Structures are given as structure tokens and as C-alpha cells.
Amino acid sequence: MPTATAAERFAEKVNTAGPLSLRHGAPGPCHLWTGRPNPKGYGRFWTDRRYVKAHRYAYELHTGPIPAGLEVDHRCRRRACVNPDHLEAVTHRENVLRSSNIAAVRAARTQCIAGHPFDQANTRVRANGTRQCRACQRTRKRATHTPTPHREAA
């Protein structure tokens, strides 16, 4: 039996039915690396007798060589994702700016979009770290359970 190519070995370690990304510019589901991640959460792939970062490998496999001096950024912000559509080569400066902007904007928000406070009693923190307003959740629930009044025929 011929040995699998590196690309085949790579594909075996990817779960293409990952969670959907809700961010702009990251269409479709994340492709999650199922192999062991490195301590920072990036996938690692063994090829050419060394470990390479799985998302960098995916980028080069599908898009082409990473331009010199650039880093491969996750638009979906999931480090284990190797979906080439979610990867983009950017400068280190831009990469750092993007990550800190998203976290900073999110952390600075003290209210939900409806103006309810993000305090301890009203906030539910989801597994992915985003916050959800309990008051809004209740409103949504009520809205779906309220029967719509009958309309008179004209």
C-alpha cells in the first residue's frame, strides 16, 4: 500500500463540520484541527521531519506560500481552525491590533444593545466567553409564547 501523502494525512486530522463562525469574512463552518494542539492552542502538523502550525500548512496548501514577513491570521479567531477561507496573511502589527480590538471592544461594553446592564445578575457568560443579556433572553422567550391576536376580517 502506498503511504499517504502529507495532504492526505493532514485532511484526516481535520473536522470540517466545526462550529459556524459569526464573523465577517469567515464564511461557512470552522475546520477544527483534531490533532494535539501546541500550548497556545494552534494545531501542529508533523511534516518534512518537523512540526509546522496546522493553519499555516492549510494556508500554503490551498492558497499558496505565505508572503515573507506576514502571519496567517484567523478571521474567525479560532486558533484550532484550518479552514482556508478563514485564513488571511496579514502583518504582525495588524494581527495584534485585530485581536486586541475585538477583546477590548467587547470588554468595554457595559450594556447590551437594548441598554440592559451587563452586571452579575443580568449576565450569562457562554462557553465561548461572550456575554448574553438575561433580560433580552426573557423578552425573546415571551415574544415567541405570546399568541398573536386574531384580526378582524375586513
Ligand SMILES: [Zn+2]
Ligand atoms: Zn474558522
Ligand SMILES: [Zn+2]
Ligand atoms: Zn438586554
